[in-house]
Amino acid sequence: MANRFLKPEVIASAALGLLERDLVLTNLVWTDGAFDFTGAKNDTVTIRIPARLKAREYGWRNDRSEAIVMDELHEDRIDVSLHKDIYSAVPVTDEELTLDIADFGEKILAPQTRAIAEAVDDNVAALIENAPYRTTLPLDGRDPYVSVVAARKTLNRSFVPKGGRYLLVGSDVEEKILLSERFNRMDSTGEGAAVSALQEATVGRIAGFTVVTSEAIDPEAAYAFVPSAFAVATRAPAIPDGAAFGSSQSYNGLAMRWIRDYDSARLRDRSVVNIFGGFNVMxxxxxxxxxxxxxxxxxxxxxKLDLNATPAPAPTPRRSTSK
Structure with missing residues (x-):
């Protein structure tokens, strides 16, 4: 029977699938692996934010003595720069390749892509946690629903789209949500799915948010957002001519490169998986x-919602002056 060797494109595609499966936070934000950074100044691309206008009214049946007001369009922008080279490199000796490794993808590529996934998620976690939030609300540990509704109101007032909203919660906040009597009642009466729908990182839906828990963020914090609040751009590095074989792939907003070559001085293979990444706040x-x-x-x-944030003081009731 003839030997059967996997082509590098097949292995790289399988590795990319593993990477997407392992990502949690990166799947909650806006990603794009198709940006063309070639020749871009400072390795930076610009995302356009469409201009917004307010309509005016012209007097009904007026004498036409005044001209209408002409408004100017001002587009805005956000820059995303590639500034991270995230990689995993593993040597494989002749002995290991001959006697120990039956499935290269399972033994070598799977751990490498998991490492890449964790590193990308850690960068997204840092982006979310260190973002310059205009609004930070106190999170009521006794009744988290009240605080979540307040966050919803804040987003609504800023005309943030209602679709695709996420509530990313730390472990302590998740505990408060799952132990809340309000959510237990909602679940038992069929009005919500805050407890029974807990599958992997997704807790359920609360006040229009899909609730996701993560150990990568502050356990006492929560973040209500839409994916476009945070931009992540990835690019697969070029395959060097000196590599024995390799492949670059892009799928579902992610891009990566896998190369494999032989180190003849040490009689071992080298498997390298890496991603160029850029992260920014909208x-x-x-x-x-x-x-x-x-x-x-x-x-x-x-x-941002914080269990340790100090609530705003309640207004003092006004006393009646009537006698």
């Missing part, structure tokens, strides 16, 4: 327009 124009037509920018597509 800042939208806020406030009134400046004289030069620009506006202040801020993160309005996401809200």
């Amino acid at each position: 800042r939208d124009p806020v406030g009134d327009e400046r004289p030069d037509g620009t506006r202040e920018k801020g993160l309005v597509r996401a809200v």
Whole structure:
């Protein structure tokens, strides 16, 4: 029977599938592996934010003495720069390849792609946790639902799309949610799925949010956002001419490269998986327009909730002065 060797494209595609499966946080944000960074200044590409206008009204049956007001369009932008080279490199000796490794993908590539997945997720976690939030709300541990509704209200007031919203929670916040009497009642009466729908990292849906838990973030924090609040760009590095064989693949917003060559000085193979990555926060124009037509920018597509945040003091009831 003839020997059967896997082509590098087949192995790289399988590895990319493993990477996507292992990712948690990266699947919650906006990703794109198709950006063309070739020749881009400072390895940076620009994402356009469409201009927004407010309609005006012209007086009904007026004497036409005044002209209509002409508005100017001002597009905005967000830059995403490649600044991370995330890799996993593993040597494989002749003895290991001959006697120990029956399935190269399972024994070598699977652990490598898991390592890449964890590193990418850690970068996304750092992006989310260190973002400059315009709004941080206290999270009520006794009744988290009230705080989640407050976050929903904040996003609504900023005209953030209602579809595809996530509530990313740390382990302590997840515990508060799962032990909340309100959510237990909702689950038992069929009005929600906060407890019974707990599968892997997804807790359920709460007040229009899909709730996902992660050990990579502060256990006492939660973040309400839409995917476009955080941008992640990846690019597969070019395959070097000196590599024995390898492949670059892009799928579902992810890009990676796998190469394998032989180190003759040490009689061993080398398997290397890596990704170029860039991470940034989406800042939208806020406030009134400046004289030069620009506006202040801020993160309005996401809200932070914190178990340790101090609640705003309740207003003092006004006493009646009537006698």
